[in-house]
Amino acid sequence: AGAHGCISGFRYSNVLSPAAYIQRIESGEARPFPLSPALAEATPVDVKTAMDETMLLGFRLTREGIPADAFRARYGVGFDEVYARELRDLTGRQLIEVGADRARLRPGARLVANRVFEKFV
Structure with missing residues (x-):
């Protein structure tokens, strides 16, 4: 419940x-994967939101960070192209290294x- x-x-x-979770699961209401009978809300995630989340979560990995090749492979564009202004600002403030x-x-x-994280929320 609440997941x-x-x-x-x-x-x-x-x-x-x-x-309510148990009641909905036991009702067996069929929904296409990945939806479940216990679903309260589902919202599509657009590409820009996914990119923002990749950056935010990647900066939390303090050693690995965001690999440039992985970002480009996933989105077809470099993070330096999408976030040039943010990266320049954060680099200038000595918060990140690119x-x-x-x-x-x-x-x-x-x-x-x-x-750093607030730039990608």
């Missing part, structure tokens, strides 16, 4: 009440990482 997730291009949430192969949070910026 949230993202699958097949949709962000979803299930009903909050455990009793190389040919990846962008990542600078070690000294961990305590203020939310300043």
Whole structure:
């Protein structure tokens, strides 16, 4: 009950009440995958939102960051093209480092990482 997730291009949430969750699951209402009878809400995730989330979550991986080749393979465009202004600002403020192969949070910026994350929300 109350689970949230993202699958097949949709962000979803299930009903909050455990009793309602059990009732819906037991009802056996058929829905196409990945939807379940306990679904409360489903919202499609557009490409720009997916890119933003990739950047935000990638900056949380302080060693790996966002691999440039993986971003380009997934979206068909480089993160440096989509986020040139944001990357320039964050680099200038010495919060991130951007190389040919990846962008990542600078070690000294961990305590203020939310300043980086907010650019991609």
